Amino acid sequence: MTGAAAMELVCPAGTPASLKAAVASGADAVYLGFRDDTNARNFPGLNFSRAELEENLDYAHGRGCKIFLAVNTFPAAGDPGPWHRAVDDAAALGVDAIIVADIGLADYATRKHPNLRRHLSVQASASNPESIRFYQRSFGVKRVVLPRVLTIPEIAALNREIEVETEVFVFGGLCVMAEGRCSLSSYVTGQSPNTNGVCSPASHVQYTSEGDRLISRLGDFTINAFEEGEPAGYPTLCKGRFCAGGKTSYLFEEPTSLNAIGLLSELREAGVTGLKIEGRQRGKAYIAKVVKSFRDAIDAMERGEVIAPADLSSLTEGGENTTGAYERAWR
Amino acid sequence: MMLDRPDQGGEVPARGDARTKLTMGPVLFNWDPKVWRDFYYTIADQADVDSVCLGEVVCSKRAPLFAPHIPAVIERLRAAGKEVVLSSLALIMAPREMDQMRELAATDEFLIEANDISVAALLEGRDHGIGPFVNVYNEGTLGFLAARGARRICLPTELPAGAINALQKFSAELDTELEIMVFGRLPLAISARCYHARSAGLHKDNCQFVCGQDSDGLVVDTLDGDPFLAINGPQTLSASYLSLAAEIQALQAMGIRRFRLSPHSMDMVKVADVFRALTTGTIDGEEAGTRIAEISGSVATCNGHFHAASGCRSLCL
Numbered sequence: 232m233t234g235a236a237a238m239e240l241v242c243p244a245g246t247p248a249s250l251k252a253a254v255a256s257g258a259d260a261v262y263l264g265f266r267d268d269t270n271a272r273n274f275p276g277l278n279f280s281r282a283e284l285e286e287n288l289d290y291a292h293g294r295g296c297k298i299f300l301a302v303n304t305f306p307a308a309g310d311p312g313p314w315h316r317a318v319d320d321a322a323a324l325g326v327d328a329i330i331v332a333d334i335g336l337a338d339y340a341t342r343k344h345p346n347l348r349r350h351l352s353v354q355a356s357a358s359n360p361e362s363i364r365f366y367q368r369s370f371g372v373k374r375v376v377l378p379r380v381l382t383i384p385e386i387a388a389l390n391r392e393i394e395v396e397t398e399v400f401v402f403g404g405l406c407v408m409a410e411g412r413c414s415l416s417s418y419v420t421g422q423s424p425n426t427n428g429v430c431s432p433a434s435h436v437q438y439t440s441e442g443d444r445l446i447s448r449l450g451d452f453t454i455n456a457f458e459e460g461e462p463a464g465y466p467t468l469c470k471g472r473f474c475a476g477g478k479t480s481y482l483f484e485e486p487t488s489l490n491a492i493g494l495l496s497e498l499r500e501a502g503v504t505g506l507k508i509e510g511r512q513r514g515k516a517y518i519a520k521v522v523k524s525f526r527d528a529i530d531a532m533e534r535g536e537v538i539a540p541a542d543l544s545s546l547t548e549g550g551e552n553t554t555g556a557y558e559r560a561w562r
Numbered sequence: 563m564m565l566d567r568p569d570q571g572g573e574v575p576a577r578g579d580a581r582t583k584l585t586m587g588p589v590l591f592n593w594d595p596k597v598w599r600d601f602y603y604t605i606a607d608q609a610d611v612d613s614v615c616l617g618e619v620v621c622s623k624r625a626p627l628f629a630p631h632i633p634a635v636i637e638r639l640r641a642a643g644k645e646v647v648l649s650s651l652a653l654i655m656a657p658r659e660m661d662q663m664r665e666l667a668a669t670d671e672f673l674i675e676a677n678d679i680s681v682a683a684l685l686e687g688r689d690h691g692i693g694p695f696v697n698v699y700n701e702g703t704l705g706f707l708a709a710r711g712a713r714r715i716c717l718p719t720e721l722p723a724g725a726i727n728a729l730q731k732f733s734a735e736l737d738t739e740l741e742i743m744v745f746g747r748l749p750l751a752i753s754a755r756c757y758h759a760r761s762a763g764l765h766k767d768n769c770q771f772v773c774g775q776d777s778d779g780l781v782v783d784t785l786d787g788d789p790f791l792a793i794n795g796p797q798t799l800s801a802s803y804l805s806l807a808a809e810i811q812a813l814q815a816m817g818i819r820r821f822r823l824s825p826h827s828m829d830m831v832k833v834a835d836v837f838r839a840l841t842t843g844t845i846d847g848e849e850a851g852t853r854i855a856e857i858s859g860s861v862a863t864c865n866g867h868f869h870a871a872s873g874c875r876s877l878c879l
Binding site: 305308309311332334335338355357358361364365366368369380385388407409411412413414415417418419421423426446452453454455473474475476480482484556559560561562 | 657659663664679680684699701704705724726729732751761783785786788798866873
């Protein structure tokens with residue numbers, strides 16, 4: 232879909248405090264999940280109970296901010312109950328949209344709650360017009376969160392071919408694999424984004440000292456080793472240092488974060504509607520700073536002004552950032 | 563449509579035919595086109611498998627390399643009584659790739675296996691297959707796809723026994739057959755980025771097809787030198803080889819009647835013989851393990867996903 236109205240800033244919240252920080256900092260919408268494995272950020276101490284969602288829905292709606300509920304893991308065979316209840320409760324509580332990835336769950340929501348707005352999660356990995364038309368035709372999805380595999384010209388071409396809104400990630404953690412199609416974490420830990428809502432879970436992380444070096448391990452495998460004084464990143468397994476073909480390198484991706492704050496006008500030109508910030512696991516101070524920076528950048532762009540992008544390097548992994556797949560050279 | 567099923571020929575087996583079927587999956591690696599062709603010729607002439615998948619799944623840049631050999635390979639496989647299955651790309655981004663897939667989906671002569679939901683959508687209403695790169699985790703998705711023509715579904719490799727059992731029970735009520743991958747490096751992830759090119763300091767657009775140097779993928783070691791993963795262009799696989807040899811009986815007891823072997827450079831005819839002997843009960847899992855070690859040069863094997871553990875684990879029943 233092209234020629235959309237003002238772009239919408241879609242912000243993460245893992246706690247009520249983060250939600251309030253996002254709303255206060257200028258979020259147009261906040262996305263969140265219930266406190267179980269029905270959502271892709273199923274981390275200890277995060278997410279919302281039904282009562283917390285109800286309370287915070289009123290808070291957000293009272294301030295003109297929408298709430299999207301992510302029910303974006305893949306329901307377990309033989310036990311769809313928790314996922315169905317999440318969708319039913321989302322409808323009953325009156326969220327503005329649910330974000331789903333699974334075909335069966337999208338079908339359930341379409342049949343049970345036809346008036347509940349449906350967005351397609353990035354975890355569905357819908358990267359082309361035929362996939363997106365399938366979800367639109369089958370489940371009436373109104374918006375598709377695009378996987379982080381497309382360049383901006385590809386997004387523009389895609390938007391010319393489809394009739395639903397698109398939403399893209401502009402900041403935060405960066406999956407280098409097509410989302411929803413990665414079982415690296417379950418290979419190493421038995422816990423996967425698709426089924427458990429976690430990737431490289433902290434419960435399987437170990438740090439050990441060997442002489443001057445700090446070794447980080449995930450499950451049975453060494454993911455990285457740091458010399459003294461070198462900042463030790465979290466061992467997300469696709470951001471580790473490995474050896475291939477006789478060379479040691481960050482083979483898949485450096486420890487870095489996505490930052491597309493300099494590409495907002497190109498994304499608008501490409502017909503994008505939603506600008507999404509990753510990070511439901513982040514604290515309220517982080518959320519406030521990132522959301523405010525993007526709010527200011529979007530508002531300036533809408534006014535036709537050019538402002539210097541805020542320096543967000545203190546908020547990115549290892550102080551590094553990338554525009555990821557938006558630029559073809561990343562591939 | 564006419565499916566190219568050998569069992570639709572003169573001798574039509576009764577529905578519910580108890581013979582377990584074997585599928586040779588698509589070659590996932592960038593093999594020299596002549597090696598690719600000769601592999602399929604050998605499978606056609608010598609391998610005791612029922613169905614054979616071909617087509618580029620991983621990187622669209624490779625498809626033109628072996629395309630000239632496809633007609634002869636199909637002819638050879640059909641002459642040998644094998645069902646030919648055409649596999650689609652798994653990650654479709656560029657309009658050129660989408661057009662290739664529209665062309666593939668227009669084919670009416672073969673069973674087409676969709677490895678992306680876009681291809682399944684193009685095949686809606688006609689008999690088709692679903693490959694292991696489409697997320698079929700539960701009854702809701704299985705039923706939805708089956709109602710739109712999915713006659714055979716090769717399940718994602720991370721599913722544990724309990725999920726496979728539940729889905730098999732559900733599919734018994736449908737006209738859809740489930741297939742389980744039982745041998746080969748696990749396809750763990752696919753990306754827009756080419757890791758083979760990146761590892762060689764090249765860009766994907768000028769990759770010089772360096773992936774062609776590694777017929778089973780390039781092994782990725784940890785800093786301790788432990789084999790961890792294998793890269794194959796934009797795909798990441800496990801370094802260990804999935805082997806559900808010891809689990810075949812349990813899968814058959816669930817009602818699974820079709821197993822997939824994923825091709826590697828080892829003698830796949832012999833690998834197929836091992837799995838055939840397992841399905842007919844003439845050897846047990848232990849004997850199969852010994853034979854696979856002989857054939858493969860003792861590659862490390864894993865089966866953890868089936869046992870609801872880390873996929874990299876090799877667990878005893």
